Amino acid sequence: MKVMAQMGMVMNLDKCIGCHTCSVTCKQAWTNRSGLEYAWFNNVETRPGQGYPRRYEDQEKAKGGWIRTKGGRLKLKGGSKARRLLSIFSNPRMLNIKDYYEPWTYEYDNLITAPLGQQTPVARPKSLLTGKPMKIEWSANWDDDLGGGPVNIEKDPILQKLAEDVTTKVKLEFEQTFMFYLPRICEHCLNPACVAACPSGAIYKRAEDGIVLVDQQQCKGWRMCVSACPYKKIYFNHKTGKAEKCTMCYPRLEIGLPTVCAETCVGRLRYLGLFLYDADKVNGAASVENDQDLYEAQMDLLLDPDDPEVLAAARAEGMPEDWIAAAQKSPVYKLAKVYRVALPLHPEYRTMPMVWYVPPLSPIVDVLTETGHDGEEVGNLFGAIEALRIPLEYLAEMFSAGDVSVVTGTLRKLSAMRSYMRDINLGREPRAEIPEAVGMTEESIYEMYRLLAIAKYEDRYVIPAAHTEQAKELDHLGCSLDGIEGVENFGGGPFGQSSGNPVPVTIESFLMAKERQTK
């Protein structure tokens, strides 16, 4: 047993209102630079929908993630090592910028400099890639809130995967506006396909917290990771020619702060904390035969942080005590493993993703209420979960490789929690049989309610600092720019933009903003 720590995230989809605050703050923090205009380390997509980049879930096209060979071994879906290395001169699975969208700006200047004339001056859109006028035909959230209707939604890979009759039923459901939002960041997988696909060995998992990062010095821009990631969460910076990705805001995590997306989440739906897992078993878990067993295999990797045997092994690996304490308090471990209400996104990609989702229950409650039923009465709710098969199958395709029973189990727990708490809130006698019906106790369902509904800041984010004794040193938020090497050379060594010594990304963003302001 090799115990390692993994920083994980849980998102409670019931609470997501699709406001895109996480995306915008993330963009401001990380991708407001040229070369990454089109990139959203965090994006929120409406489901059903094509997602971002378009149809990223269609692995037959982009060949992301892993597959199990007949011999029971894991292989990247993109092909053998030799085959992928031979395709390095032109990666056949590489995405085109149009799969994301062509970034643009507007000719705002024209609004104030246009000569006096008959027509009101307009700000035409101009491509940020070519500088020429362009027609805007797609962007990161073009089908937001089911925008574009069936024309766009029908191309949802999951809808297409579901049987023909189910598709028609889901279409009918559109009239009752069934949809939910799916915020996505890098999954920081235990078995990351991007890491395995990188010819330069530039992408790595941090041994301390499992965050997947790209070494910008070592990356040579072979762009194999872009297609290998089944979630398409690696972006090619077309100005620097290097891969960039969600960093899980590691500079913030290291000083005990939550990620920008979590901190600014209006719905307070994100949870951050540690998982302890057995690194020796990852490969075995990722190569179980049946896709639908992957969820359980992934659960088995997560170790109980209160188990003395696990603790002894963790200490033997040199894990600091504050990290062990944080793992014991971890909200993500509780939601994923103890209560089993958080599910991994697309476990069938075999990457063992570490961003988990509490599937949405609200549409079901709303539909019940609309049809004149008591939406939170436990009997009605349980019945409705079984009856509304279409969303269930859709959710199952996302979170449990199509195994409806897993999603049902989760939704039953969530609805039981509502019904149980409703009695308490209305001053009635709490009914112990409700938690029992979903295999929980009154205490645990109440604790789960505290974590999901009250969701205090310090309960949502249990983040141990990198090493407490160094935490103060690492705190450079608000530092001055004095004495930082490379700042004076910013914007061009002899080989064009971004050559020369590396400039910390925060400094680069600051200088870019400053340059814009003075123009």
Place this chain on the structure above:
Amino acid sequence: MSSLDIMLWSVLPYAAIGSFVVGSIWRYRYDKFNWTTRSSQIYEGKMLRIAGPLFHLGLFAVIGGHIVGLLIPMKWTNAIGVSQEMYHVGAITMGSFAGVATLLGIALLIYRRRTTDTVFVATTKNDKTMYIFLVATLLAGSSATLSSAGVIGTEHNYRETVSPWFRSILLFRPDAALMANTPLAFRIHAVVGMLLFIIWPFTRLVHAMTAPVGYMFRPPIIYRTRDGRSVAGNRKARPGWEKVKY
């Protein structure tokens, strides 16, 4: 033998080797961040799908041909019973395929670069200069091949002139006289080729020097600790590079 000959065939080669070696080491240390292929595939993929492999695989064959032709002395091939005739026919046949593939590939690559707006905008002056030297080297090389076969000019056995000269450079006993009387095409090819090696470390061509051969032999998942110490089969951080300071 004029002083120009000495400059071209005894001095320039060492200037080229010096620039190539020192320049590469310097750039790897100073400008590692910009050491990249600067791939434009995200802008355009259809033409690259054909042109990229065509050019690169053709070029590998060309390089292989150069290694055999320049480094292996004629005596050795004669000794194993390969006559000059046989060698010549083989070299011309394989060389033609490789040369045509490479030239077609680069033609298509340049066409793509010029006609695709997004790719053209991303093309720097540095790239354009590099293309001039690269294409000139390839064209001069092709005409030298044709000339050695006697298609243009008189037939010439470069294994008696160019190859020994090349080896004399590597052995630090430059013999400029060997090159002085070779056909013009060979001399142009050699000079432009050396100039290409001089600018090589300062162009995007550097990506060739970090061809990811090690990928075949490394474990799939890499772990690194925060302080840069590697674990579980990971390579160590390169010396000479300071960590990013905050």
